[in-house]
Amino acid sequence: MKTLVIEDSTSSLKLLCSYIEKIGISTIPAENGATGIDLFLSEHPDLILLDIILPDLDGYEVARQIRLLEPPGEWTPIIFLSSMNKDKDIEMGIAAGGDDYLLKPISEVVLAAKIRAMQRIIQMRQSLLVLTRKLDSANQELKRLTSLDGLTGIPNRRHFDEVLAREWRRAMRQGEELSILMCDIDFFKNFNDTFGHQKGDECLRQVANALADSLDRGGDVLARYGGEEFIAVLPGTTLEGASFIAAQMRQSICQLNISHPDTPFGKVTASFGVASAVAMPETDxxxxxxxxxxxxxxxxxxxxxxxxxxxxxDPQED
Incomplete structure (x- = not known):
């Protein structure tokens, strides 16, 4: 733990540093406010002891600047040191960003007790921050998992609905076209009846991967729509562009060469439908x-x- 001590009296500064070092805490001395602010930025102390009367900036202004310089979510305890003992002085110190107030002359015992108390608060806060980060991470992972289809690992229908609503609003703002692509595996019930549900699940996973690999733009989203159906939202894509992507997807599924005797093609294939429109407020x-x-x-x-x-x-074949 490091403590920044900002005190203009050389003798008081040395005395305070000696008190603090006796309890095993390193010190960073500063004899004026500007130097103290610079050391705060370069040394990142865990605690600040701050005299109110300083030769340049007063302690209140130093505290205010330090609070402005702290990164979001960070907090460094500030204990004011002063011989001024009026209620108004203490109120001004807390309002400026201070956390505690010690009257001069400083008692070694009281100073040590205050620092230990601040240490406990810092440790509790750090523990709370660690816990908060873990909870945030767990919530993000839970959100990610609830947006994915458990079998194929691609987004599920719920996530697709959210993306479609968001992209439709964005397309309306920008006056862009948006395309939807739907895909259904041909004769999939027959495939399950012939090979069993485990093979059927593996087929769905392979098809999902092939479809996903055909999308190379970050804004495009493929989802499992239900059963053997898949759907993709293609923002900023014309009907021609979406049809080209669908043709690539159809070919990629054929190239999987998954045997399916109970079909005219002898392997797993899929049928595709593509639609496109310019986003308008009156259009659902x-x-x-x-x-x-x-x-x-x-x-x-x-x-x-x-x-x-x-x-x-006017549906037409590609």
Whole structure:
């Protein structure tokens, strides 16, 4: 523990430092306010003893500047030293940022007791900060876990809904287009019936990874929408751009070469629907999700393993 002692009297400064060093605490002496502030910044003391009467800045101003210089969330105890004992003087010291007030002449016993008390407060505060950081970390991890699908490890539908609402608001502010891409694995029930649910789960994980790998922009979000369905929100992406991404995704799933005899393709494939719109206040973003969903089912009815895009009025095959 280090204590910064700001005292203009050389004899008093030496005496105070000797008192403090007797209880095993190192000292940083300063004979004026400006030097004290500089040492506070360079030495990062754990405690400050601050005389109110100083040759340059008074102790109140030094305390105020130190409080302004402290990083957010940091706190260094300040004990004022003064021969002024009026209630108003003590009130001014606390208002300036002080934490305690010792009257001169300073008693060695009282000073040691005050410092030990401050040590306990510092230790308790540090313990509380450690606990707070652990809780913050645990809360962040819990939030992350609750936003992920437990099977595939990608975001879940709840997280997708939050992202869609946020990105829709942002797109409205910037007058941008936003696209939705939906994907459904073809004949997945048959796959489960043939190979069992464990193989089905592994298939979902591989497909999710392939879809995620096809997205290379930070703002794009892929989520598991439910069962064998996946959905992606593509901010700032045109219908053409989203259709191109969907085509890449369709090809990446084919390239997995997951055997599926109970399908015309002999392997796992997926059907895609894409919809896009310029964000407008009067438009519900869920309508674009519905349009992409409709396009996806048109892709399935047209033979599966393909991409359909829509302006919500005129679905067409890519």
């Amino acid at each position: 973003p869920l309508k674009i999700v519905g349009a992409a969903d409709t396009a996806m089912y048109k892709a399935k009815k047209s033979g599966r393993n393909r991409v359909f895009r829509t302006t919500s009025l």
